[in-house]
Amino acid sequence: MIDRLQGLGVSAGAAAGPALRMGRVPQLPSPRSVTDPPTEQAAAREALDRVGHELAERAARATDPAARAILEAQALIAKDPLLAESCDSAVAAGLDAAHAVHAAFTQQADGLRAAGGYLGERAADLEDLRDRAVAWLLGEPMPGIPDPGHPFVLIADDLAPADTAALDPTRVLALVTVRGGPTSHTAILARALGLPAVVACREALAIEDGTLIHIDGETGTVTLNATPDCAASAANATNAATRPAATARFTGPGRTADGHRVPLLLNIGSADDLPADAATNVEGIEGVGLLRTELLFLGRHDAPSLDEQREAYVRVFRALPGRRVVLRTLDAGADKPLPFLSLADEPNPALGIRGLRTSRTRPDVLDTQLEAVALAAQADDADADVWVMAPMVSTVQEAADFAARVRAHGLSKVGAMVEVPSAALRAGQILEHVDFLSIGTNDLGQYTMAADRQCGELADLLDPWQPALLDLIALCARAGKVAGNPVGVCGEAASDPLLACVLVGLGVTSLSMSRAAVSRVGVRLRQHTLNDCTSLADAALAAPDAAAARAAARAAVRAAVRALAIHDS
């Protein structure tokens, strides 16, 4: 087997450890004709035993009493003699082991479901056990996040939001997925947890469980059969540089080696996402660069009331006295549907009525929100520096209209997000109407490259190092410089330490990212002067494609480090 696989690095950092695959729900193959029933019966019983044994082991290791009780109960079900007998009869009736196990569990699960109530709720447990037993019989990896009792690198086809609830960041060293792109759920989760991650690694599921692998979340390289030395050094590097514990080393504020200030801001959904010491840690928590207000609206049938919104915003403003809070107005649409907006189904939601465009049909929702923001900004002790921006601005006129509406509510700092290439191309004129720009690199990438963010097959096009995307960012930054207005980046690109330096070199004035990324970006930024960053940016812009841009920036870093070493010696 080849010993090196290439994917797309989406969350920087290195890690090494034994690989473990997360299986999917196994699909039953066509039934086999059974020639030796006792062998099939023994195999079915062994599958039940294995599954029960594994669950009992996990129960013994579980520290949380509630989790332990659940695992123990599941182990008990797997060892239930009724199931074993039911498997025996199914084999006697002509089924092979896998089909017999499947039939036995399904029959029991259906019975429980028919009983309803507490018993009905156990049906899902049975189906989970069934999938595990069938996977074992088919020689496939166990469905669900593995729990081997030691740290490991998780290999999966892709991760769904539901999987992540079961993901223990103290056990999972890194993530490698077959599908996904830079803005897929896996990538965002990995950056939020500070885990190195490689996505779009097509051969990943061919890695055998237990293989010692090394992953580089920056280059996207996965090395198989890593030596223990290499693994140990990666583990140390990971612990030192990428784990949340490293936050302690970086105390802020964000600046380059030569003292050029670049505020490192946070992307949050509510005050709950802020660290507990936010109010007093003025240097470390420089502010919020993206407050996603739609989290307040998601899953609701009616719009939240004026008071409810005001309360939520006051909590954020009070938590950050004297610091910037950039609030993004409701960013919804057919891709993030909100029932009360009752938007029609659209054949192409990414190109439909979303972001600021929803105020064409429901201007009242935006007006209520702006009123709530204005009231919150005037509340007692809500002393944050409140900035308001609109998502999905496409024209100068939209920016001008939005600015007028925001100012009519007595809010003085108005901005436009740059997610549509037309807004980047017209950045100068937009800045005649607004006070700042904030570039959402995820959407700007999708619209620049005409590549759906949900489409893992196109991950290479969605790479935030695409020179065309960097061109548009440079255009915005230059317009900001001419107008004397700030231009920030709040997309995921800002959380890639090397790319963050490139963005600063392009002239971006602030970077906003998930909390876990701040220390890594902050540490990296302090290693380079503004001049270094400009060289990195020039090198990236001159590259013909994303991979070359990344490589060129890395080479420029090495050159800068060498120059520094010669200078020092």
Added chain:
Amino acid sequence: MPERTVTIASASGLHARPAALFVKAAAAQPVPVKLRIGDGPLADARSILAVLALRVEHGTTVTLSTGAQDGPAAHEALEALADLLSRDLDAQPAND
């Protein structure tokens, strides 16, 4: 045929944790024990699915039996399991 009747003391009945503790204890006995309510169907006490399916509530009187098995081991098994059911297993601290 050795039998013992006992009233379920656990507040939640024979569900969840009490059921799990009972089934584990039954599986550890040297003789198979059956459980029934009144003249209802017999459930294998070692089967969590069978025990849960009886839906035994708090205060219900159940009968434990060892069928054809008799002798000191059968009586001890019934004694141990009856003792367990006569205690409120929900109230016990999870000391493990």
